[in-house]
Amino acid sequence: MGLFGGKKFDTVLLTGAFKGMGKSVAIQLSQKGANIIIFARNVGKLEAALAEIKCIAGSSSPGFIIDTPRSVLRKQMDVNYWSCVDMSQAILSEWLGKGIEKGEKHLIFTSSVVTFYPVIGYAPYAPSKAAIKRLSDSLVQECLLYRDDVKVHTVFPGIIRVLD
Template identity: 35%
Template sequence: MYSSLSSIVHGYSATTLGISVIFCGLLMYAIGKMFGFGARNEFDVEGRTVVITGGSEGMGKAAACQLAAKGANVVIVARTVQKLQDALQDIKRSAANLNRQKFHFISADLTNAAECERLIQETTEWNDGQPPDVVWCCAGFCNPGFFAETPIDTLRSQMDTVYWTAANTAHAALRKWLVPVGSDSQVPLPRRHLIFTCSTLAFYPIAGYGPYSPAKAAIRALSDTLSQEIEMYNGSRQSKTGSAATAADVKIHTVFPMGILSPGFDKEEQLKPNLTKQLEAADKPQTPTEVAKISIAALERGEYLITTMFVGHIMRGSALGGSPRNSLILDTLTSWLSSLAFLQVIPDLRKQAWNWGVKYGLPSSSSK
């Protein structure tokens, strides 16, 4: 995605500044990967129960298989029962130890808040009365198009299937996790994890994703908000007043992939405006397996905002704003370098859109 930025990464433009920015960024990123994080696994899932929405295909299924290989008990959620049944067989085949691990699927419409509450309650009952340890929100699909050319019903549907599936699931999970327990009955429990799946479009949108990118931006805003709010609950467990507190700490994470090769991606390509395809011509979509592997490794390092390729790292750096940093020094340096890179990228994207209009006219006369 973002052919301008990708082109800069590979030597786009003759300016020494652009090239220097990228080489410095690469160096800083490599150093950060080598020295920015400790060896401790911050996301140990062995013997723990993980719920993955959108787990019947794509990134959700790939993450489920990889977490099963690490010893997790896995519950996948989607609407279509047959897809869930087929996916569960693949997940079981990936398991580290079938004799110790458990697997389950739940069919649910996550745009309905009551269904999300049912999902968490059913998982808790299946899990011997204990709520899930990890909830990973992967549900949703992209319906691209120019904003003014897209019916209002489609715009609302995108918000429902992208933002509200995640928000409803997060609300149900947190309501279960944050039930206070008395100080005399508090038993130390491992940290729980709530993971959102977003998109680099939340950092910098691109023409043709008007129905989709606002919903992803809303997920990022929710994640940033929860990353602050959750500390109040986490802090309650250290309170000296002896009052009730939550049973376990909770950590929030958000993953920001770029293109992911999947059945959903194939459908997206059929709807995508030609201008959008031109603007992201240099984007090289990753496989679901690649995205899941990179994301899980970042979770194990304890990262908060997780990107899955170098261009994504640069985009994240350009839009950190008030979000918590994965690495104070590395993210600060990346932010400075990204700001310089985007001095070229932003005008170029706008110019390409203007030139498209000059050449082809309105969307209706240019076949998207």
């Protein structure tokens, strides 16, 4: 996994790590010796993943914008964008607080290649992933106002083949 190279991590918090890419990241980081904290909305699936890991939230609802109910559009933003906002507020308020010892910290968001390359049928999904890029870009600047050891990154994977 190129992004993580040979680094050893102390603790990594992942959301939605019960399947697919999130579970794969959790397993790989665990193998590198990281303590993994995983979050998911489904406790049963979370427990099953936890047993296998011994985390990444996201949702895609492809469709054409004129055929997609507003509830689905809102869910895309809730799961993909607002979950990142909520998590970053919680984490950064802790990391950037007074009295927190210095040490390299990384907040990593997962967006999508559709942020840069539109794909027909993904109009309900793409804006929620593009919003993550803007959030990340803004947080890079905001974090610099507080301290220089908190880094914000975004990855932009293409198609993810989920085998489970």
